[in-house]
Amino acid sequence: MGFPPKIAEQALINSGRHCSICHKFCGSKMELHHIEQRADGGEDSYDNCLPVCFDCHADVKSYNERHPKGRKYSVGELKAHRDNWYRKVASSTGPVVDSTYVELDRKTFKEIIEKLQGSIRDYVCEHDYANSFYQDWHSGLNDFLNSAKLPENEFFDAEMEGIRATLREDIRKFRVSLAQNTFMVKVDGGGRLFRMNDDPYNNPVLLGHLNQQSKDQAQFEALIKEHQERNNEVREELNELAQRACDSFAEFIRFGKRRLVV
Structure with a gap:
């Protein structure tokens, strides 16, 4: 059983349909989480309601008491995240008017x-990550992600x-995919060079390995095709996530110029 409609509606209004933890805008893609679980006596009350995105909801729920890893969110911590965010939304019902806050936000x-x-305009938006x-x-992406963790x-x-939280999440997903799907091939005068896997036909070592795995020519060709299909999937994923980061950055600039009159 979920929260009563009036409580759910008020929580969505007060959060502005943003995640109370990571602050990104969610629209309809959000959950109302019981801070204290109903199985532990938590109520379907306004005070026990936490609006969160799908990712943060999974993170909050995933902690296993029997196999503890990391640090669990406490009830007080979750309520503090929520209440701080509610106050920020309440003070931002229109364009920022306090001149001190405007200038600080413009600086940020x-x-x-x-x-x-x-990083984004010169490389991410222009590059085909099959190459x-x-x-x-990507040093600018790393600098942004590191600084984005700081409350100041x-x-x-x-x-x-x-919108900053959305940009941060899109860039984070792109960086994670790069880390999972590419590897360093050499170090030269330009720095560390990375790439995704080669086409098997351009990699004699891989071809030899696949040949050893195969019982016959048909299996050999099937393994090559499997690697080629996986390479295509990786290329599409990297380029799609790169484009999403580019679009998110462009929207951040457009919205910020209107909102802050920059």
Whole structure:
């Protein structure tokens, strides 16, 4: 059983349909989480309701008391995240008007653009990730993700903070996919060069390995095809996530210019 409709509606209004933990805008893709689980005596009350995105909901729920890894969210911590976010939304019902807050948010906005524009505009938006790339191309992404963890780099304006959270998540997913699907091939004068797997026909070592695994020519060709299909999937994933990061950055700039009158 979920929360009563009036409580659910009020929680969605007060959160602005943003996640109370990561702050990204969720629209319809969000959950109302019981801070104290009903199995442990938690009520379907407003005070026990936490609006979260799907990812944060899975993270909050996934902690296993029998096999503890990491640090579990406490009840007090979750309520503090929620209440702090509610206050930010309540103070940002329209464009920011306090001149001090406006200037601080403008400063944060410009710093984010400075960190990202070189990496995203010059490389991420232009590159086909079926081809090799230098690690340094993404240094701006890493700088942004590291600084985004710090509370002093949050926006005062809730709408700006929400769109920053979306940008952060899109860039994070792209970086995770790069880490999982590419590897360093060499170090040269330009730095560390990375790439995804070669086509098997361009990799004699892999061809030899597949040949040893195969009982006959048909199995050999099937293994080659399997690797080629996987390479195509990886290429599509990397380029799709790269484009999503580019689109998210462009929307961040468009929205920020309107919201902060920059």
